[in-house]
Amino acid sequence: MDYTSLEEKMEKTISVFSEKLSEVRAGRANPAILNKIRIDYYGTQTPINQVAAISVPEARLIVIQPWDISVLKEIEKAILASDIGINPNNDGKVIRLAFPELNEERRKEIVKDIKKMGEETKVAIRNARREGIDKAKAMQKGGEMTEDELKQAENDIQKMTDKYIEEIDKVLEKKEKEVMSV
Numbered sequence: 001m002d003y004t005s006l007e008e009k010m011e012k013t014i015s016v017f018s019e020k021l022s023e024v025r026a027g028r029a030n031p032a033i034l035n036k037i038r039i040d041y042y043g044t045q046t047p048i049n050q051v052a053a054i055s056v057p058e059a060r061l062i063v064i065q066p067w068d069i070s071v072l073k074e075i076e077k078a079i080l081a082s083d084i085g086i087n088p089n090n091d092g093k094v095i096r097l098a099f100p101e102l103n104e105e106r107r108k109e110i111v112k113d114i115k116k117m118g119e120e121t122k123v124a125i126r127n128a129r130r131e132g133i134d135k136a137k138a139m140q141k142g143g144e145m146t147e148d149e150l151k152q153a154e155n156d157i158q159k160m161t162d163k164y165i166e167e168i169d170k171v172l173e174k175k176e177k178e179v180m181s182v
Contacts, residue, residue, distance in 0.1 A: 017121040
């Protein structure tokens, strides 16, 4: 049995999870928080990082410097309309996003949210496992594999699932430490 499509599906699930985690605000300034924000740039929805230089001069500050000053107001509006919860400071040339210090209660909320995201990702991995096992059982019913080959396929798929669930736990633990130690 070929496991490449199953493994690709699990890899993709982990990469989506990691991407979502990078957008979680952990008290430090992280430019990834702006990834989903788009502005109307000459009639086209464009990501901020394609119309401006984004830098992190210090731990709790993001500076957005548009290449075309005329989009400054548009960027400010898009940030205000987004759900990142930070008010932009526009000085006419650049926009500054100052990240406030996270209190203990907020940190615990964030950790709870990322654990929930981790659990949803584990469910997606387990669903992929179930699909793989169902496919193997269908192949066995169709006479394409023997009972022993089916057992071996189920074991292989379970090992793959365990590997990816362990990877999710490692990523979660790392993000949790980052949130709690800022």
